[in-house]
Amino acid sequence: MDFGKVAVMMGGKSAEREVSLKSGAAVLAALRTSGVDAHAFDPREKALEALHAEGFKRVFIALHGRGGEDGTLQGALDLLAIPYTGSGVLASALAMDKWRSKLVWQATGLPVPDFAVLDGASDFAAVERRLGLPLFVKPANEGSSIGISKVKQAGTLKAAYDVAARYDSCVLAERYLAGGEYTVGILAGEALPVIHIVPAT
Numbered sequence: 001m002d003f004g005k006v007a008v009m010m011g012g013k014s015a016e017r018e019v020s021l022k023s024g025a026a027v028l029a030a031l032r033t034s035g036v037d038a039h040a041f042d043p044r045e046k047a048l049e050a051l052h053a054e055g056f057k058r059v060f061i062a063l064h065g066r067g068g069e070d071g072t073l074q075g076a077l078d079l080l081a082i083p084y085t086g087s088g089v090l091a092s093a094l095a096m097d098k099w100r101s102k103l104v105w106q107a108t109g110l111p112v113p114d115f116a117v118l119d120g121a122s123d124f125a126a127v128e129r130r131l132g133l134p135l136f137v138k139p140a141n142e143g144s145s146i147g148i149s150k151v152k153q154a155g156t157l158k159a160a161y162d163v164a165a166r167y168d169s170c171v172l173a174e175r176y177l178a179g180g181e182y183t184v185g186i187l188a189g190e191a192l193p194v195i196h197i198v199p200a201t
Contacts, residue, residue, distance in 0.1 A: 003036055004057030009073065009084075011042035014065030015167060016144045024062035031060065043067070048076050059084040065143055070096035099140045099170055115174040120165070124157040127173050134176045137161055139168030150176070 008031065010024020011017055024040060031038035038060070041051070051059070059077055061084055067073060071093035077084045087095065094101055102112045116127045118137070128135070128151070137160040139147040147167040149160035157173065164171040181199070185192040 005055050006031060006036055006038045007041035007051055007054075007056040007059045008038050008062055009041050009043060009059050009068070010062045011044050012063045012065070012068050013044050014063070014067055015142060015146050016065035016068075017044075019144050020062055020064040020068065023064065027060055027062045043073070048073075048080065051080060051082055056082065058082065061086050065146075066096075066141060069143065070141065096143075097141055097170075098138065098172055102172075113175040113177050115172050118161050118164075118171045118173055119169075120161075122161070124161065125155070128154055128157050131173055131175045136174045136176060137164050138172055138174065139164045140170035140172055141168050 008024050008028045010020050010028075012020055014020070028038055028040055039056075041056070041059075043063070059082055061068060061073060063069065063073060069092055071089040071091075074084065074087070074089045074092050078089065086092065094104060099117060102115060105112050114131055116122070116131065117140075118124075118127065133154065134150055134152045135157075137149045137151060137157065142148075147164040149163055151157050151160045151173075161171055161173075181197040183195050183197060185195075
């Protein structure tokens, strides 16, 4: 199949820029090996309008974090009428936002770990008592473990909140659940095999 000229969207401006550059380089190499006319495109360096000017017909999104996974880029590409990989605007926005994702899952009856939304005025000791220790604190709209802390000792939740709040105004404290990390991709409505993610550390 001829995909035309494909932009591999990588880099960007988010806190996950370096991860995105690595992902993008791997995608670019794989596409070129498969005979696709693929080229790197960093939206930190070029405006999206350049996609049309440079003759790109499709976009493979390898951006991570805000601006790439949160529906922002997807909406811009929809306006430019350029097809892209991944989910659309609404699904991307919900998937990136851990708090709103939890609200959707709860509304459908799916179990989620108990959590609390934190701000600077939160009663941190009360949250520790309610959720128990250990617990995790994370920015609601970041990925790649950016800004995440595992709180193990009473009285340290506020410090973990301060770390997460550097990345997002919405911060979650979440009850710790032991277990592995798994992901399942969906392609054209079909679930792909389950992948067990084993962290390097």
